[in-house]
Amino acid sequence: MSEPTSMTTRTAVPHGPHDLRVQEIPVSPPGPDAVGVCGSDMRYTAEGRVVRPHGAAA
Numbered sequence: 001m002s003e004p005t006s007m008t009t010r011t012a013v014p015h016g017p018h019d020l021r022v023q024e025i026p027v028s029p030p031g032p033d034a035v036g037v038c039g040s041d042m043r044y045t046a047e048g049r050v051v052r053p054h055g056a057a058a
Contacts, residue, residue, distance in 0.1 A: 008024045008025060010025075
């Protein structure tokens with residue numbers, strides 16, 4: 001994997017249960033709805049549980 005440039009960042013992208021991949025993606029300035037990944041998100045992904053954001057439609 002190449003080193004990120006000032007216009008990209010490496011991020012963990014969930015592709016499905018037990019499938020979390022580190023990818024280089026473009027960087028955009030954070031907006032008012034910016035979010036991050038917490039430890040429980042990582043644990044749920046590793047365990048294969050589906051997690052919907054608070055308030056998201058089922």
